[in-house]
Amino acid sequence: MTLPNLDLPPLLPEIILIGMALLLLVVDMAARFRDARAEGSLMAGLTFASVLIAAGATAAGIGGGDASVAGVVLVDDLSRYLNLVVLLAAGLSVLLAWAYVPQFSRESSSFYALVLLATAGMMFMGKSVELITLFVSLEILSVSLYILTGFNRHQLASAEGALKYFLLGAFSSGFFLYGLALFYVQTGSTQLAEIAAQDSGGVLLLIGLGLLLVGFFFKLAGVPFHMWAPDAYQGAPTPVTGFMSVATKAAAFIALFRVLAAVPGVPVEVWGWAVAIVAVLTMTWGNFAALRQKSLKRMLAYSSIAHAGYMMTGLVAGTDALNAILYYLFAYAFMNIGAFAVAAMLERPTPNAPQDATIDAARGLFDRRPALATAMAIFMLSLTGIPPLVGFFGKLYVFGAAVSAGWAWLAVVGMLNSVVSAYYYLRVVVVMFMAPEDETSYVRSRIPAGAGTAIAVAVTGVLLMGLLATPVFVELGRAVIALR
């Protein structure tokens, strides 16, 4: 028996991240830190550096052709763009976590190690072309995120969200795994390429696909598999919420693309309708549930569900919508993590942990911190989809893809939903700009440098990607070519 040909350099970014994760744990064991903040800063700095390097390594590889590693992962432009989305989300979240985590934890090293592992898991998931790898990478990211969600052990909400996320996540893993097993039965292979080479579908394959979709819907927080999301998002430390609401979706979308592209003999009408209906349910439920939320974070959690719904509309267009969804994911990374970062600035510190910010905490924010309020307004307007901000183009491209694939009604439902969403996003703007300050308002007296940088980067991203929509979109078109 010969070892498979391990061609490492294509996986350099992942190796960097995993190596750094291990290094962090070692450093933690070797060094004694007197101060949680000093430890936090060192760990965050190292993590951020590794994320930057990994992103650099990824970006350098764009356009460099496909490389298959051991037949289980495929490094192509699609996966490279996914890497960038995930690393962008991770980078912004690390900046936000920089001063945030030491507020409640002395275990920054494990925090950042887990972030790195989850990131690596997502990156692997997006390039898996083999079922076992897909499952294992999914679990790597899931298990890391379970812990990260419950990382604030002093807060019951955090642990509660984590436990719910975990139990339902494990539950959905069961279905996902069953689906993979059925794929294996029907085709006798775990390689997507070999599965795709089969001519006919068969009953088991269909059921398997159904179960797989369930697993993916769960990760994407699609209704009715979404129940965990508001709780987990609200309970998790805010940087984690921002990170997982964006990066997990990104990885799941790309992996789902690869699976759907490989399923033989299942016409798009079959899975397309399932996706379309879940998309409609998801955006509608998310938007309507968000309308009356009092907690800013929970409102953003529901909004995040709604956005998953918007992105799903692109799925029905198949491969042609890939760059649309990638664009949306980049857009979403900027505006959503930006919004969570501002939300984190409004959290009132308590002895144990920052307290969840209510929307009312933003009352009169414009008077106290005009820049912060303006940034938040930009994020909210962008999430609403008001041109010329990036959120508008994300919707335009995704809905446009759905329309050109013959799913115009889906785009119309999406449009209607964006109108509903305007109500709760703009409520935040109203509160910040119009409402007078009162005892409920709170904003940190000093914005930490890390969070400030994250917000500034996010604003820049939202504005620039909106104005340069065309070049970015064309660039992302490489991903489509990659999968054709």
Add this chain to the structure above:
Amino acid sequence: MTVPLSWYLIFATALFSIGFFGVLARRNAIAVLMGVELMLNAVNVNLVAFWRYLTPTDLSGQIFVVFVFAVAAAEAAVGLALMISIYRTRKSINVDELNELKL
């Protein structure tokens, strides 16, 4: 007499359903976790049976099972840790009582 493949499949499906039911019906978080474990193991039975009957020369099925074991173990560890963390504050791991997080 050899046991036909369909028996394994029916057995696995039954096991999966029992686990499924456990998740839906039990209120103790540990029992819910056990339900999940049953579901994962049902899939393992499936995988091994498929491997044995369909592709005995290809090891993918077996490898899959090994990975599932490892993953299930990791999940159990994380899950139990979370439960301990909750138990410390609540003195209970009844999932029904965990409803801090809503609107």
Add this chain to the structure above:
Amino acid sequence: MLSFAWIILVFPALGLLINWIFGKRMGKSYIALVASAAVFASFLTAVGLAAGLAALPADARAVTVPLWSWIHIGDFQVDFALLIDPLSVVMALVVTGVGFIIHWYAATYMLVDDHHRELSLRMYGRFFIYLNFFILMMLTLVLANNYLQLYVGWEGVGVASYLLISFWFYKPSAADAGKKAFIVNRVGDFGMALAIMWLFFLFGKEAGSLAFADIFHAAEGAGAAAAGAMTGITLLLLLAATGKSAQIPLFVWLPDAMEGPTPVSALIHAATMVTAGVYMIARSHPLFEMAPTTMAVVAWIGALTALMAASIAIVQTDLKRILAYSTISQLGYMFLGVGVGAFTAGIFHLMTHAFFKALLFLTAGSVMHAMHGELNIDLMGGLKQKMPKTYWQFLIGAAALAGFPLLAGFWSKDAILYEAFLKSPLLWGVGIFTALLTAFYSFRAVFRAFHGDPRSEHAEHAHEQSPGMTFPLWFLVIGSLFAGLLGLPALFGEHVNVLGNWLAPVFADLEGEVHGSEGLELTLFLVSSGVALLGIFIAYARYIPEWGWAKALQRLFSRLQPVLENKYCVDEIYMAAIVNPLRRLAEGFYQLGDGCIIEGIVNGVGAVTVRAGGYVARMQTGVLGMYALSFFVGVVLVLLWFLLFVT
């Protein structure tokens, strides 16, 4: 040659940025200077553009100045580009010209807040930032060369309007008014978005862009085949226009928008933004002409809005609200104009209206300052002696509004009514009756506010405002007096209609225009003059000598008064028919989040399988169990769906 056009956008953007970044370190006078200078520079640029355009041969007067490639999907491309043609230049001149004067006026006006306390530097700066932002967005709107960019401007001015209406954010009424304006406008904007998407589906492939010229070309190519779709698209565009321009059914926000500072009412809610709907229809005229049904709807909406709003204005006592309803009514005339195909007349009225309505609002602002915030005309009286300059300014504005012969409003209203008559005498009838009401309510305001004896303490002690506020208004007075000469009717000769000749290339494709005889034109001309004078006379009779017959006339109509005072109860109807059900729907959905639906499903399942009911009921009590159950329902549905396809 006109490639410098983009700097017209740079000035307000610069003004905005300077005030934003350095505002706190500059004094109020510098803030106002920067903001006004920015708009003035834009105005000069617009003049330059007009001159540059005039130098071109008439049929070449449509120059596209591309800025950058914005959206690129396959063969489809939307550039960020400016369209410089006679129509957009007229709009740009009005926006920047009137805008500049209003900035100038606001520099003094905004020194104090709505309670006559000194306004903080921060709020002062913010006001001018918003104002410059508005100018920027309005210019983006009128100079857009494609529908998407128009939409950007459309939304942008909506945001500016919203921010400025609720500028006195501590007043709940102001915050509510802002919200109302925003929500009502979203309804219209939704129509706009749908219309653009529809155009995109229909012609996107063929036209390769959303640029006006390409779309119109493609639409003409499609011809009768697209007639049905064209009606739908134009109706959606009309919905958008009724939102922005406060027409039936979406006019309800504009009276409330008077909560904003008065310069805002003058600039946004009278002179410029609210006319965007008219501009958009005029800009889209090739589409509207392909949809005769929509054109008729536009005309009738305009006529009825004009009538309805004018009738409400008769009984209002709040000076700014009278002007607000009057604005709605005048916008109705513009709709009537573009609805009967008289696009030039519609734009002409838009322009003259910008002058005299801005003048009226700004003088109302002066009165408001003099009266310490009091706007009730019942509590005024005798202001003529106290504030003579303001009186003359208001009088000239009111006369122009009333259609006093030879003033600006007279010519433009007459142009519209004449063409309406050619289309349908009934429309003309509604219009001319509205003209009577208009003349009455404008002079009712004049007589009640400025004549007679002071009826309150404030009126007793009112005094003229400083030159900073009165001087700029003389420019608007000039406009109100003489702007009408730009659009003299054909009665006076072949080429006297300067504006008509200027706009001719834009509306050149209009063919088959019916021309009436000169005799008819002269007759209608005299009827209009007579009606305006009659309205003014009735107002005089009722309020100055208070003759018995005039009071009797009022009693005759007193039955109508409650309906008018309640503004036909439109707000209440909307509340009951639309807002409340929606709110209930939202609450319903919100409760779904708490498990209502799941409970329902669980109960349904329970009814079928009674024996399992016990377990199911227990499941539902558990929060996590419920989550898992929802999951389970999802799995079942997905699998059922896939199994359907097995067979």
